[in-house]
Amino acid sequence: MKKQQILFIEGGGDDGYEADKDLVNSLQENLGNGYDVHYPEMPSDESAPDFGWLSQIDQEISEAENDVILVGHSLGASMLLRYLSENIVNKTIQGIFLISTPFWTGDEAWKAGLKLKSDFADRLPDKVPLFFYHSQDDEVVPFSHLDQYKQKISHATFREIQSGGHQLNNDLPWIADDIKSLNG
Template structure:
């Protein structure tokens, strides 16, 4: 039976979906036939979290068996929010987060994205957690990874020297870590 990967997109529009589709294609190609990468379109709803927690829950419920979670940008941060605020009954083999924003500030529009102070304590236990960030990411600066490093000492951090926010559409480094599980 194929291993199941759920990829949560960054952003929420059709342009974001199309951009991340190249990441998904790269990941699927690198992983090969032993894996199935699910890539649902998650439209932005008019809720503080864009409806992501509810949408992620639905997508997780549709997948049978053990699950590998991958998120990019907003999708990565919303996976963290979901996993730290929701009790998961499915077995998660690993969590892989790419170009993850560390939300902070008092602006109203950010409040649905900001993690609770104790979020790290609420994440699933004994599940490998990987964070990836490119040093030349102009959308989410590298210091966001440094913030996560302080909160998530158990995580494996991978810094990529060049690739920008979209990792030059090459997720082979993520695929290698997924295959190592």
């Protein structure tokens, strides 16, 4: 039997790829053998406004199979939203799962390539389940960012986690359960 493909986009920072390996391992463990979590290392092109991530996300989604499940953490989650709201995706997406997602605001030049367009919510793929997860004690992305998404996206499911910090204690049973519910 063919395994369900999941594309996991890491969070940012100098050690984002290494730091998120524990999240990926937890997700794979909680999902079991019927799923295959693909975890590419994202570029760090300081000269690109989006650090080169949108191009890499485009390539990864293009190479993915139909019915792919997308998971993103932190910067990776916000970049998945940006990509999905600004591009036509020619793959069937089974679900989108976003963890500790920053809502970029402000006029700093370095944020220009990260911010969502004002109509982003209207441009997300139709009828694709969309889940947000955010810990109330996130020490990196303020919990209030989740409220920004709640105000913009009415059709998403929002999971407020009481504790676990930015990495959700590197334990993702809620996300695995929600992913499994797509086929149930």
